[in-house]
Structures are given as C-alpha cells and as structure tokens.
Amino acid sequence: MxxxxxxxxxxxxxxxxxLPELDVTDGVVMRIAPNPNGPSTxxxxxxxxxxxxxxxxxxxxxxxxxxxxxPKIKRPMLEAYxxxxxxxxxLGAKPDEIVIASDRVDRYYEYAEKLIKMGKAxxxxxxxxxxxxxxxxxxxxxxxxxxxxxxxESWKKMLAGEYDEGGAVLRIKTDIKHKDPALRDWVAFRIxxxxxxxxxxxxxxxxxxxxxxxIEDHLLGITHIIRGKDLMDSEKRQKFMYEYLGWEYxxxxxxxxxxxxxxxxxxxxxxKKAIEKGLYEGWDDPRLPxxxxxxxxxxxxxxxxxxMIDLGVSGTDIAVSMDTLYAENRxxxxxxxxxxxxxxxxxxxxxxxxxxxxxxxxxxxxxxRGVRKIFVQGDVFVCKEDVERMKRGEILRLKDLYNxxxxxxxxxxxxxxxxxxxxxRKGAIIHWAPVDGVKVEVLAPDRxxxxxxxxxxxSEPDNVVQFERFGFVKIxxxxxxxxxxxxxx
RNA sequence: GCUCCGGUAGUGUAGCUCGGCCAAUCAUUUGGGACUCUCACUCCCAAGACUGGGGUUCAAAUCCCCACCGGAGCACCA
Numbered sequence: 001m002x003x004x005x006x007x008x009x010x011x012x013x014x015x016x017x018x019l020p021e022l023d024v025t026d027g028v029v030m031r032i033a034p035n036p037n038g039p040s041t042x043x044x045x046x047x048x049x050x051x052x053x054x055x056x057x058x059x060x061x062x063x064x065x066x067x068x069x070x071p072k073i074k075r076p077m078l079e080a081y082x083x084x085x086x087x088x089x090x091l092g093a094k095p096d097e098i099v100i101a102s103d104r105v106d107r108y109y110e111y112a113e114k115l116i117k118m119g120k121a122x123x124x125x126x127x128x129x130x131x132x133x134x135x136x137x138x139x140x141x142x143x144x145x146x147x148x149x150x151x152x153e154s155w156k157k158m159l160a161g162e163y164d165e166g167g168a169v170l171r172i173k174t175d176i177k178h179k180d181p182a183l184r185d186w187v188a189f190r191i192x193x194x195x196x197x198x199x200x201x202x203x204x205x206x207x208x209x210x211x212x213x214x215i216e217d218h219l220l221g222i223t224h225i226i227r228g229k230d231l232m233d234s235e236k237r238q239k240f241m242y243e244y245l246g247w248e249y250x251x252x253x254x255x256x257x258x259x260x261x262x263x264x265x266x267x268x269x270x271x272k273k274a275i276e277k278g279l280y281e282g283w284d285d286p287r288l289p290x291x292x293x294x295x296x297x298x299x300x301x302x303x304x305x306x307x308m309i310d311l312g313v314s315g316t317d318i319a320v321s322m323d324t325l326y327a328e329n330r331x332x333x334x335x336x337x338x339x340x341x342x343x344x345x346x347x348x349x350x351x352x353x354x355x356x357x358x359x360x361x362x363x364x365x366x367x368x369r370g371v372r373k374i375f376v377q378g379d380v381f382v383c384k385e386d387v388e389r390m391k392r393g394e395i396l397r398l399k400d401l402y403n404x405x406x407x408x409x410x411x412x413x414x415x416x417x418x419x420x421x422x423x424x425r426k427g428a429i430i431h432w433a434p435v436d437g438v439k440v441e442v443l444a445p446d447r448x449x450x451x452x453x454x455x456x457x458x459s460e461p462d463n464v465v466q467f468e469r470f471g472f473v474k475i476x477x478x479x480x481x482x483x484x485x486x487x488x489x
Numbered sequence: 490g491c492u493c494c495g496g497u498a499g500u501g502u503a504g505c506u507c508g509g510c511c512a513a514u515c516a517u518u519u520g521g522g523a524c525u526c527u528c529a530c531u532c533c534c535a536a537g538a539c540u541g542g543g544g545u546u547c548a549a550a551u552c553c554c555c556a557c558c559g560g561a562g563c564a565c566c567a
Binding site: 033037067069124128135165166181187189192228229230234257268314316317319320321328331334341361399421470471 | 490491492493494495496499500501502503515516517518525526527528529530531559560561562563564565566567
C-alpha cells in the first residue's frame with residue numbers, strides 16, 4: 001500500500017477516538033465528583049476519563065472532588081479516598097486539584113445563611129410525608145412564609161443541635177407551583193447525628209448533593225459538567241440558586257444509563273454487602289467491575305480509556321459488552337505477553353517409548369524472545385477437556401514436544417509417534433504440562449481453575465502472560481501455589 | 490400521575506447544527522478464507538441499520554407533527 005494511503009488510514013483512526021468538541025468560551029475546568037463510599041467502578045471511570053480527556057484537549061484543568069456529604073446512608077469509606085487518587089492516576093487522569101467536601105462545610109453554611117437572609121431559603125419543620133403531599137398538590141407549607149429573621153434563628157438552632165434528626169431541614173425556595181414536581185422547594189440541608197468517618201461529629205447539619213455541588217462548581221470555576229442523566233434535574237434545581245446569587249451555571253451535557261452485560265446491575269452498596277458476606281474476596285475480586293479489579297486482571301489503562309472515548313457522550317442508554325474492552329486490551333497485551341502452558345483439571349498421560357526430550361517452545365510466537373525449555377521424560381499432564389474429545393487410535397501433536405497416538409482412554413495412555421510436523425492439522429494440537437510442574441490457580445469471573453503449569457510462570461510475577469489455548473492472565477502472586485487472575489480469551 | 494431526555498446493523502459509534510457528496514463511517518461481533526506447532530495475533534472477504542406514520546421540499550437519517558418504544562427525576566441518597 002502506498003505510504004500516503006496508510007497515513008490516511010491512521011488519520012481516520014485518530015479521528016474516531018476523539019470526543020466531540022466542547023462549546024468553549026473561556027478556558028476549560030472539568031471535574032469528577034464521586035462519593036468515596038467504595039472504590040471507583042467502570043461506570044465512574046467513564047466520568048474520570050471523559051472529563052479528564054476534555055481538560056486535556058483544551059489544556060484545561062481537571063479536578064477530583066469528593067462529594068462525601070452523607071455520613072449515614074451512603075457513608076464514605078476512609079480507604080476509598082486514596083484509592084480514587086490511585087485509580088485516576090493509573091487511568092492516566094491525574095487530577096490537577098483535589099477537593100474534599102467534608103473539609104469545606106463551613107463555606108456551605110455561609111452561603112446558606114446568605115440565601116436565608118435573601119429570603120430564598122427557609123427552615124421547614126414538616127414531616128417528609130406531609131411536605132410531599134403539599135408539594136404534590138402545589139401547596140406551600142406554613143414555614144415557607146416565615147420571615148428571614150425567623151428562619152435565621154431556626155437555622156442557628158439547627159446548627160446548635162437543638163433539633164433531632166428529621167426534625168428540620170433547610171429548603172431552597174423555587175416555585176412551589178412549578179409544573180415539574182421535581183423542582184419544587186428542594187432540601188438543601190438536613191440533620192444527621194451520625195459521625196462522619198473523616199471529620200467525626202464536627203457537623204450535624206449536612207448539605208445535600210444539589211447544594212454542595214452547586215456551591216463548589218461555582219467556587220472551583222467549573223466551566224463544563226458532563227455526567228449521567230440521572231443528575232439532569234439537579235441542574236434545574238441548582239439554577240434557581242445560581243440566579244439568586246447572580247452566578248453563571250456551567251455548560252452541561254448528560255450521558256445515558258450504561259449497562260454492562262457481563263456484570264449486570266451491581267451497585268457500590270450491593271457489592272459492599274456481597275463482599276461482607278464473603279461472596280467475593282474483596283473490592284479487587286476479578287468478578288467485580290471495579291477499576292482495582294481490572295488492574296489486577298491485567299486490563300491496560302489505555303484500553304479502558306479508548307473504550308470509554310469510543311462510547312462517546314450521547315444521551316442514549318447503552319448496553320455494552322466487555323468483549324469490546326477485551327478486544328481493545330488484547331491488541332495491547334498480545335505483543336508483551338509471554339506464552340506458557342497451563343493445564344487445568346489435569347489428567348496424567350502415560351506415553352510409551354518416548355525418549356527423554358527437552359521441549360523448546362517460543363516465549364512469543366511472532367516476536368523473538370527466546371524459548372522456554374521443558375524437560376519431559378515419559379509422562380505429561382493434559383487438560384480434561386481435551387481428553388474428553390480424544391478417540392482411541394487418534395494421532396495428536398503435543399505442542400512443541402512430539403506426536404503421540406492414543407492407545408487407551410480409561411487409564412490414559414499413548415505411544416510415542418516421532419516428531420513429524422507434517423501430521424499437524426487443525427484441532428490436533430494440544431498443550432500439556434510437565435509432571436513436575438508448578439501448581440497454578442486461576443481466578444476467573446465464571447469459575448476458579450486449578451491445575452499445573454510450567455516452571456517458567458514463576459519468573460513472571462505481576463506480568464501479563466498468555467496461557468496458550470486458555471487466555472490472557474496476570475500472575476498475581478508466586479508462592480507454593482501460583483495465584484493468577486484471568487483477564488480474557 | 491406530573492416533568493424531562495433519547496431512539497442509526499447483534500453491540501457501541503460517525504453523520505443530524507447549515508437537507509443533496511449517505512445505496513450511510515469506524516470499531517466490535519458473527520460467518521468464510523489465508524498464515525501459524527495456541528481456539529491467540531496478523532491479513533483478506535462477507536454479513537448486518539436510519540422505530541413507524543404523516544407533512545415540508547426538486548431532494549429528508551438530517552427540518553416539522555403524531556404515534557410507538559426505551560430511560561431518568563418527582564428522597565431529610567449520591
């Protein structure tokens with residue numbers, strides 16, 4: 001192909017990977033604002049990657065902000081703060097700034113007071129159900145008419161801890177008759193007496209996401225917000241505040257629901273429960289869609305990044321398959337992964353008349369990195385799956401070793417048949433493991449595989465390798481038993 | 490019930506702003522083939538879509554209306 005044509009192809013491919021342009025007037029400041037009530041998941045990685053990518057595209061700023069303002073229901077996890085930083089960095093999205101909401105509660109109080117004084121917020125003592133009934137019929141509650149002074153006094157009492165949990169909330173006045181019920185006089189602060197994992201019992205009055213996020217986005221100078229469409233109404237609620245305070249709302253766009261075939265609908269809290277019950281080994285269990293898990297399985301950050309950028313930012317609800325991510329990952333790890341034999345559910349195969357042989361198998365089929373030498377004298381292990389397909393009298397090739405003829409199935413026996421490569425045909429080559437091989441356990445999303453591998457696997461801790469005819473894996477730990485995490489086919 | 494958003498091949502996506510160059514892009518997937526001592530990689534070939542109905546127009550995936558389908562919000566969660 002002509003070089004200029006190849007050039008053109010590359011150009012085209014580059015274009016695919018780009019996100020749609022942003023409407024930029026004056027710089028770009030993006031943020032990802034998770035609640036650290038668990039580690040980052042694939043869903044949050046989308047937010048991290050897309051927002052960071054936009055900041056990068058426009059030489060802007062990328063901020064990681066922890067919206068950890070609920071010490072009770074979605075209680076933050078102390079370790080998760082550092083995990084988020086780690087995961088962002090690993091994904092190639094190192095934040096330029098990190099902000100923690102629970103450090104800045106006093107500021108939120110200041111703005112609350114300001115809004116109360118402006119007559120744009122009021123302390124509401126209605127029971128939740130009572131208010132809902134009023135709101136649904138477009139009726140104001142009696143507390144809405146309280147004077148600014150009266151509200152200020154109640155607010156101070158709230159802060160002083162004079163009310164019980166659920167006894168009072170601060171509401172932002174919007175339009176109680178607004179046609180959209182989701183926008184009518186929303187809650188900005190509520191009382192929570194549970195201690196916060198970071199700041200303890202310093203505060204008993206906590207802002208709701210809509211309030212905290214509204215203030216922070218302004219203070220941090222966020223120019224563009226890109227997030228899930230579940231937060232669409234949040235924008236409409238916050239815009240009332242922005243108008244009262246004379247601020248300009250960032251430009252926004254929202255993407256749809258993302259569902260991953262292979263993982264179903266696992267929420268952070270759902271995963272937490274399952275881990276506590278012992279169903280999973282931990283947050284980085286390979287069966288969980290957390291970034292920590294992907295990292296442990298040998299999924300490359302670039303693969304995740306391209307995958308996310310390819311998904312784009314459309315408002316459509318999408319259901320994606322991990323196959324696409326795996327294909328992306330395979331392209332990256334195939335050149336670097338050395339090849340080894342691993343036999344799961346091993347069956348001992350006795351070979352008659354075989355001369356002692358040193359098998360020489362290439363570490364990589366396309367790149368010359370030398371060979372692995374495996375000494376074999378007579379017997380080897382083969383996969384139960386392969387045994388089940390064997391027929392008596394069949395001639396097979398033990399890959400990189402020699403040929404055999406199956407002479408018996410019940411006790412599995414074979415006969416040495418020389419080394420003639422011309423017998424090789426599709427489906428007649430199987431892999432094997434030496435009888436003195438190492439014990440290997442592979443933890444895969446669907447099951448755990450136990451078996452025997454060749455000695456050389458020991459020399460690859462933390463590396464991604466390919467177990468031939470099995471799949472790509474990452475060597476997790478090397479002890480008496482080698483622990484391995486399965487990546488994909 | 491009220492409010493909002495969206496519907497391009499199996500899956501995701503480009504095209505829609507400013508209608509014609511769209512018999513619709515790219516990737517993945519699936520099928521076939523080549524190569525190969527892996528069911529991996531690479532390469533080649535093929536398959537497969539504008540939700541439906543009206544309207545505007547010389548011309549509609551693109552603009553307008555209706556219908557249908559999907560999703561989100563209406564929390565003292567984020």
